[in-house]
Amino acid sequence: MAERLGKYTIILNSHPSVTGFAAVVGKTEGEGPLKDEFDFVFEDDTLGEASFEKAESALQKEAVTRALSKAGKTPDEVDFSLAGDLLNQCIGSSFGLRSLNMPFIGLYGACSTMALSLGLASMLVDCGAARVTVASTSSHFCSAERQFRLPLEYGGQRTPTSQRTATAAGASVVEKKQSGKPTVDAVTIGRITDLGIKDANNMGAAMAPAAANTIADFLKDTSSSPSDFDMILTGDLGKVGSRLLCELLQKDRGIDIESVHADCGLLLYDAEKQDVHAGGSGCGCGASVLNSYIMRRLESGELSRVLFVATGALMSPTSSLQGESIPSIAHAVLLSKPT
């Protein structure tokens, strides 16, 4: 039975386990510092498909199929698939997963989707509504560029604050607690936060206040402090957003997370060598780092407690053209090593 703690946090007393996880990435991501952590690196970012959108769908299907296989499950055994992505009408997920015939809960959380899908999946397993769930998301540099910014062929210059949308997908299978498997212990669903940032080339700045809110909410609800975690891992704030997050928490609330903070957008690429400006972003960024490097170290016990806080910018090109600011959100999921 789920139990609410404080105003925003849900404690999962049954400690559902991540029984399988997988991350698959594109060529550039496979040349970064985490290259040996992924389940598969596609040397051709089209995956042999006729469009970038179809490639993204194939990428997400690959991550889900591999995660299920590692958990020893077939799609037919899945009670709920929870997924979403950045593409208009979330076609990365719906087209990617349509052939698997799993009951499908479509989500939209922009780049926060991995935490949203994993958190919800864990709540539904905890309460007995599901036995086997799979949470997934994806993003693709080429489909995102042409949808959110400019066609690649235009060769536009990017600002130093911009981030590279990762060509990557990740999936976690969540079931009842199993020995030897990392557990999901708590979830905080974030609130939409909008401090009026309008620069769509500086998503990190737009999302940092949402991350600050959710982290502060979680720490308050659970009466914990940053030193209680091996890592507070944000999804894709990048260089600019990560600095802002630490500042916001320090100045506004006296919370110092600097020594335990890491960001998937900074872990995925070598920012110096790979020309990715302020770091990585996209749903697949957090999803692929979490479902490789992080989950492996939780499973081995090298990491004990990780607070995964994926952040999302909830704007669209239309809202930006209409002069709107960028509402953001961050969801937190507490993961622990096997007990």
Next chain:
Amino acid sequence: MAERLGKYTIILNSHPSVTGFAAVVGKTEGEGPLKDEFDFVFEDDTLGEASFEKAESALQKEAVTRALSKAGKTPDEVDFSLAGDLLNQCIGSSFGLRSLNMPFIGLYGACSTMALSLGLASMLVDCGAARVTVASTSSHFCSAERQFRLPLEYGGQRTPTSQRTATAAGASVVEKKQSGKPTVDAVTIGRITDLGIKDANNMGAAMAPAAANTIADFLKDTSSSPSDFDMILTGDLGKVGSRLLCELLQKDRGIDIESVHADCGLLLYDAEKQDVHAGGSGCGCGASVLNSYIMRRLESGELSRVLFVATGALMSPTSSLQGESIPSIAHAVLLSKPT
């Protein structure tokens, strides 16, 4: 504690209640047969906003605010807001609800969103993860036309099989069982179904097979027959899709739902007088009919048991341009009169 019944259905043993509901619509919808059922009819479809997208956001906020007020709740008391819509990146929901500061679970289910949000909200209340939830969605004829089809200014002709996207929003507040309030008793999350229909002007045909699957799953899981319900209410299949649904269930599975079947897309407009071709569609169509006409009659006891099955077409203009067929989905929620 949620209990799984059969392969796809979740029984909510605590019978969460819909403690408040509201539906607000545009001018055309306010001239239809349900005109006296809605909480408010906006005579000006712009709602005084500078764009159709902002008008849709304002519409959804209005529905949520009114539903909460009717439940005697403030946004601050809401544990989860669950919402989504048809606009790219679901900006109808995120911009509409950003000022209310509620923990936000973003969904994407296209026109199935009202059943998805209501079903998930009820599961989360049933299991104790939330005390107060609000499920909502919206659509707007003008924002949908220009995003999915053509700018209104073009004056394109519509095919006889096409449906009119409703300018409408609906919201349900779900809490623990309360006397005098309709209850949510069971939920079936649908599977993505794709029989290869490619005509984006015939959504009813694309969505009917998904509805047939979910209805058949629900009836099988619960060992019930159509006569056990006052109404099996689909979201927005319209004239063409409704006929197909009845045929599919009859021919493929020997299930005759004709005498209890109704469709929100056929209830919302007077198809003869209002020039809406095959009927209404859009997330707001099912949401506004459910959260007015239907909920009122459940609350009064005039209706005893309604199986609400909202359907969604999970395509995008991009996927259609790339030659893809239209994957669809349908989620079912069983509603009962107060006990």
